[in-house]
Amino acid sequence: MRKENVVSIEERIPKLKQHRKKKANRRLIFLLALFLLMILSVIYFQSPLSHVKNIEVKGNELVPVETIISESKIKQGMNVWSVNKKETAERLNKLPEIKNAQVKMSFPNSFVIEVDELGKKAYLLKDNKFQIILENGKVLNKGTDSIPVDAPLLRGFKEDKALKKMISELGELPKEVQHLISEINLTPKKTDQYHLTLFMNDGYEVSATIRTFSEKMEHYPSIVSQLDPSQKGVIDLEVGSYFRSYESEEAESDAEPESDAAEEGEGDVGDESEG
Incomplete structure (x- = not known):
């Protein structure tokens, strides 16, 4: 009974090696994925995809589109991640004609400004x-x-x-x-x-x-x-x-x-x- 429960070192070594190999592979995959993500991020931030391309205004009648875009401070070519949507909406809400404004990002590099004007x-x-x-x-x-x-x-x-x-x-x-x-x-x-x-x-x-x-x-x-x-x-x-x-x-x-x-x-x- 005692001998049957004894597992020799020789038998355990292959299993330990296999476990370590799997663990090393997982770590390698994680590091490669992280490295690839970093490379893609650098490419993205350097590419035109991270720059504002289009600005669309909806719901306006009293305030011209040009005025809303100017007051929003969003400009074509600026980095999309530098736009603070909450602060932009607050600036637009200060216009006397606007009751409420919302700023939304339309992936990958466009913004939609929706305004609700006072009647x-x-x-x-x-x-x-x-x-x-x-x-x-x-x-x-x-x-x-x-x-x-x-x-x-x-x-x-x-x-x-x-x-x-x-x-x-x-x-x-x-x-x-x-x-x-x-x-x-x-x-x-x-x-x-x-x-x-x-x-x-x-x-x-x-x-x-x-x-x-x-x-x-x-x-x-x-x-x-x-x-x-x-x-x-x-x-x-x-x-x-x-x-x-x-x-x-x-x-x-x-x-x-x-x-x-x-x-x-x-x-x-x-x-x-x-x-």
């Missing part, structure tokens, strides 16, 4: 320029000479709390109602410093106030649907919902003081629709 809510007539007003109420120091058609034009406003309140109210309106508005004029009265006169794209005029603007204007489409489209006039939304046709106003101005013509053509929306 354009209106234009302000200032210094004979139509300047863009963003959804946060900020007025951009750039504008256009041509009359804008993609957002309402604001007249009579200054860069104060009334403007910010107006933009806030405008932002609460459904898109389809916003697109119906051509101009919003601030026309203060003794009883209401926030009184508004609106001119709509469908030919109607609206009398309203900033205080209840979004609440009242939300019902504009249903109000107009009750009116005769051939008879234009003023829709008064200050207190209730009243309609005065331009024809009745002309008749009122031509009538005698004792005449009852002033009562014609006036009434709430329901009465007008029945006529």
Whole structure:
């Protein structure tokens, strides 16, 4: 029993040699792989593959591509690994038009800049320029000479709390109602410093106030649907919902003081629709 359990040195030596050989082979393969990796890294960093080739910008409308690339500080030819994506995004977020920016690397040597801009809510007539007003109420120091058609034009406003309140109210309106508005004029009265006169794209005029603007204007489409489209006039939304046709106003101005013509053509929306 004892002799059977004894393993001779001669029998163990081949196994030890084989084990050491395998271990040496593994170490050699590891060193060769590491050396090859280092060689490839040197080749990569010295080759054009490690230099920025393309810079793509997505999501921009208000800010030109050239401005975004310039502010990002990413330049063609610079090493791709020298670009700090987080710091680049933070620089772009400082632009007044940008809400959020993301910078992504597109392997092997391109970058994609995705921006989410603040919405354009209106234009302000200032210094004979139509300047863009963003959804946060900020007025951009750039504008256009041509009359804008993609957002309402604001007249009579200054860069104060009334403007910010107006933009806030405008932002609460459904898109389809916003697109119906051509101009919003601030026309203060003794009883209401926030009184508004609106001119709509469908030919109607609206009398309203900033205080209840979004609440009242939300019902504009249903109000107009009750009116005769051939008879234009003023829709008064200050207190209730009243309609005065331009024809009745002309008749009122031509009538005698004792005449009852002033009562014609006036009434709430329901009465007008029945006529």
